[in-house]
Amino acid sequence: MGEVISVRVENKVIAKVDELVKRGLYKDRSDALRDLIMRGLDLIYREIAYRERVEKVAGILLKRATKGVKTREKIDVIKLIDECRRDYMLERKT
DSSP: OHHHHHHHHHHHHHHHHHHHHHTTSSSSHHHHHHHHHHHHHHHHHHHSOOHHHHHHHHHHHHHHHTTTOOHHHHHHHHHHHHHHHHHHHHHHHO
16 A cells, blocks of 8 residues: 555656646756756655655655766756755754
8 A cells, every 4th residue: 555655646746747847946956956956845855654665655756757868967866855954954953
């Protein structure tokens, strides 16, 4: 059951990222992902209480978001997600 929820969440996020980029609101997937991650992390942590599941969803999202992207850009997206996660955890502590 949890796997089904993860796949649905993943598909919705990827679709939203692509839509935002197509509409010209963001210049690329990285910018759109960063914004969605910052706004969505709180919801993810609330809805999915277990850290392992959050990590799994983030990993799946990263894999899908960087599909067909050059290695250098993939590394940038990984750094971006880690940076967002760190910022978010710092905000939660304060």
